[in-house]
Every structure is written in structure tokens, then in C-alpha cells.
Amino acid sequence: MKKLHAWMAPVAVGLLLAAAAFPLYWTLKSSLVPEAELFRDPSFLPRQITLDHYRSLFEVRRFWIPIRNSLVVAGATTFFAVGVGSLCAYALARMRFRGKGVLLSFILAISMFPQISIVSPLYLVLRELGLINTYPGLILPYLTFATPLTVWLLVGFFRQLPPHLEEAARIDGAGRMRSFWEIILPLSVPGIATTAILTFLYAWNEFIFALSFTVGPERQTVPVAIALFRGRYQVPWGEILAGVVVATLPVALLVLFFQGRIVRGLTSGAVKG
């Protein structure tokens, strides 16, 4: 291979960074300028700054309701998916039984399943159960996708822990559950945190189910609420972009904060130990 010139790497990184960061910057900038300026000749720096869009987002659009909904739904999904998923993953990581490989691929397949194909049947089921436009009506469908994902990720983490630790615990007098609780869980905190964040992101960003299974603004989540901002005759770009910023910033900060762990988490288990 030809040798890379020293200047190539920084330039390539710079281009990539610009490509990734520019839309974010443009969103932030556009959410901070008056509506009129949005349609004038574009300029890189804002000519005038206003918080009008944010004000109307919370005062007129009552944007804190979808935020609350998203927090509840994503939080509950994360809680249950990680709770159930960690137990499943532990069993799959440690126990020997016939068909384990098949089961694992099946679990992965479920989390890859195209969501759109089960929207209609799920809608009918949820309607029968009276769960349309409720929190459980979103949390349950989310769990069907999120749990397999958490199981898959956590199996990787648990497999990395030396089995001798649990064996020592079992000989010391701890049962399976006890050694899971006392030994495995405390040692898996990084893995579990990573899994929880990824699950939370999945539920926070989810759109199709949230759109299909909610009816009014009372139970709509953030992505749905933003999508429904557009009226029949006009698109309130300023408010949409302000909503996007509000929905993205906390999540982006969360990921930035944990990014080291997430990267380690996603690649761990990829290499056979």
C-alpha cells in the first residue's frame, strides 16, 4: 500500500467531522434565528439571534408533554429490557444446553426484524387489550425489540467475565441467583450501562410504533410530536428545529459522556477472548 502523507489523516478526519457536524450546527443555528431569516440567502453565521422558537415550543406547543412521555416510555423500556435481558443473557452466557446457538441467532433475528411489518397486527392486539394511546401500549412493543438487543449485548459482556469467579462464589455457598447478584452484576456495571444507554436511545428515537399506537398529544412521544408540528398550510420550521435540538441535546450529551464505554461495549465480545 502507498504510504499515507502526514497531512492526509487530519484532512480526512476534518472532512468527515464537517460532514457529520454541519447538519447539527445548521439545525442549532436555524432554531435560533427569526423565521424570516430562514428564507433569505443562507449565511454561515446567524445575523440575529432569538429564542422565540423555543418559547413558543414550550408555551404554545406544550412540548414538555412529549418530553415527559418519551422519558417515561424510554425509561420504562430500558428498565424492563435490561432487567429481564440481563437474566436471560446470564443464562445464555453460562449454561450449556442444546440449541443455544440457534436460540442466540433467533434472538438476534428478532431484534433485526423490520418493525413496519408488524405494525398492523400489533395495532389489532393492542386495541383488543385496550392499550392504544397508553404508556404500556408503547412500552410492551418496544420491549419486544429492545429485550433481544439487550440480551445479545449482555451475553457478550457476561462471557468475558472469568467463570472462576462465579464458581468460587458457588463453592462459597452462593446459589446461582446470589452469585449473579453479588458477583456478576457489580462486575458488569460498564456493560450494563452501555446496554442501558443503547436501549434508551432506541426507545427515544423510535417513530413508527409511537406514531401508530398513540392518538392525541397526551401520549405522543417527541419524534411523533415534532413530525406532527407541520400544519395543513404551513411548516413551522423554526419550532421543528428547536424541538429537534431539545430532543437531541440531552441524548447527545449522554452519549458523549459515556462514549468511551459505549465503544468498548460494542466491540467487546466481538473478538473471541
Added chain:
Amino acid sequence: MARLRYERVDKRFSADAVAMDGVSLEIEDGEFMVFVGPSGSGKSTFLRVMAGLDAPTGGRIFIDDEDLTDAEPKDRDLAMVFQAYALYPHKTVRDNLEFGLRMRGMAADERRERVERIARTLDIGGLLDRKPAQLSGGQRQRVALGRALVREPRAFLLDEPLSNLDPALRLHARTELARLHRSLEATFLYVTHDQEEAMTLGDRVAVLRKGRIEQVASPMELYRRPATRFVGEFIGSPSMNLYRCRVVRERGVRLETAALRLQLDEAAPSGLEDEVWLGVRPHDVERVDAETSGEEGRARAGSEADAEGTVDLVEPRGSDLLVRVRLDAKSDRTQETDGDRLAIVLPPEPRVEEGERIAVRFPRSRLHYFDPNDETRMDQ
């Protein structure tokens, strides 16, 4: 304390991965039993099956005559020390030691009292509030031992507990372990691949090979009367010299290889057929030409010698020399084989030089014979 018993125990991981093959063995109360064998001999599995970490595929496990084959590890009241120590990395030394007691529901002040007593015994009292990552290898090993001791279990299972220590520390820890066993009078099951460790520690030593016990006996018995060729070769350092010999019956009984000619006569073992494995330990081989000089002396030495050869390599070992000899082939073969090699341990004086001629004799009373087919010991 406890008597442990394996009864026709099998452990197969798959059709050709057999870790235990019909093992029956009883370990007496207070006995120090060592399992020794090369890697792949299944020795760790012997402990894991006793501990309940692996379920046997056949046979039963008894502890004090109680059938505990299907019991959970926690219900067996055994303690185990792992090769990699397996200390709980997120717990302090104190919590590591206390864990087993807490699991068994012991009251806090009693736990504290016991942990501190054991910590004093093992000289780790100053480390109680540290995490395992802050300890040296030797300290970790002590904590691992302490975690087993503090429980006062029915028996101790130790899986190569010294193999991660550096050599100087290992010898020290070995002595400590022997002393500990004597003072506790507890049953110890100890796994190692190091035959010297096995010999020095064990009341009895079981030599394992491919999931079977080749021989179980006291260390001295193993050394003096190995039951199979494998045991003969595995026990003792340097390894026993082994030769596959033809049995020639003309004017008495003689064993022959390309390089050896050994007149046995009445010293021959009973039941000899056409071939036999001959074993002789490097320590037992005698040099017959050391003091002789001149043509006459050399001729006399030649008539006494069972083999002659050239010194290939001298390895000084401080108290003695390990001398590797290439024997002269008596037939016209040109290709060198293992049958031409001989290891001898000689005193450091007189000096032996590489390339020197040497004549040796095998004392008949110290020879070992093994059946050429099943490789079991044949007696005189």
C-alpha cells in the same frame, strides 16, 4: 473433616474428550491427596466434579458416605482454591474472606472474629481493606487460601494454587502449605502438573493420564515401583531412561537394543516374552570406567559395561551433573534414534567433558521392566 470417594466416575465432554474414565478412589480423612498429570490428563476435572462445578456423566460422588453426586456446590461444604485465585475484584480482602461466611448466615461479629484470626495466621492482617488489584501475587495467593480456610470446610480442593507464583515464593508457599495441612489435619485434594510438588506434598499421589488413574501410591512407592511405563517416565527428574528391548535367550537371558547388551540371567523378570520395556533412572546408572586407565583397565571396564558412548552434553546442576550420552550403536545402523540416548546423573567430581568416552553399567536390582503391550510393571 471428611472422607471423599469417587465411585466409577465418568466425565465426558464429548465423544473424544474424556476427562474422567471410570475413576474409583477413596481419600481418607485428613489425607493429603495429590492428583498429578500432564495437561489434558483431566486433573482439574477431578476437583471440579468433587466440588459440584461439573456434573459427572456417570458414577457417584460420596462425601462421608453420603451420596452428593447431584448436590449443588454450596451444599457440599468444600472449599476450593483456584489457580488464578478467582478473588472477587470488586470486594476488599475482608469482604472476600467474609463472603462464604455471610452466605452461610453467620453473625457479623463472629465473621469478623474469624476473618481476623485467619488473617493473622496467614499474615495478611494489614491487607484487609485493600482490593485484590492492589495485592502482589503472593498476597493474592494467601488471600485465596484464606478464603478457603476461613470457612472451616469439610475438605480443601486446591487447583494448582502455586503455579502462578515465582519459583522462590513457590517453594516457600509449598512448605507453608505442608505445615498448614499438618496443623489442620484436614483432607486436602491437590492438583498439580509438577511432579516434584506432588512428591513433596502428597501423603499419596495419583498419577493421571487421559482421565484414568495410572497409579495411586505414596511418593516413595511411585518412585521405586512405578506401576506403568508412563508413571516411570513421568515421576522423577530427570526422566527415566526407557528402551524397548529384544529378549534374547541363548546362554541365559539377555536384553538387546541397537546400543545396549544387557545380560540378565536370573535377574530377569518372570513372564518375559519377545520384547520388553526396560527402564533405568539416571541416578541409578553407574559409570564403570572412571577410575581405570591404560589399555588393560579399559578392556576390563569394557567387559563390565552394559553400554558405551560419547558424552553429548553436560548440564551442571550444582550438587551433581546431568550428563547426556549418545550410545554406540552395535549394529550397522546409521540413523540415530531415542534408543541411543542415555541420561546419567554423576557426582560433580571427577569432571566430565563433552566428547569424552564413557562406559556405564545398569545395576540389575534397580531396573524397571514394563510389559511391551499394556506397559504395566513386570516384577522379578
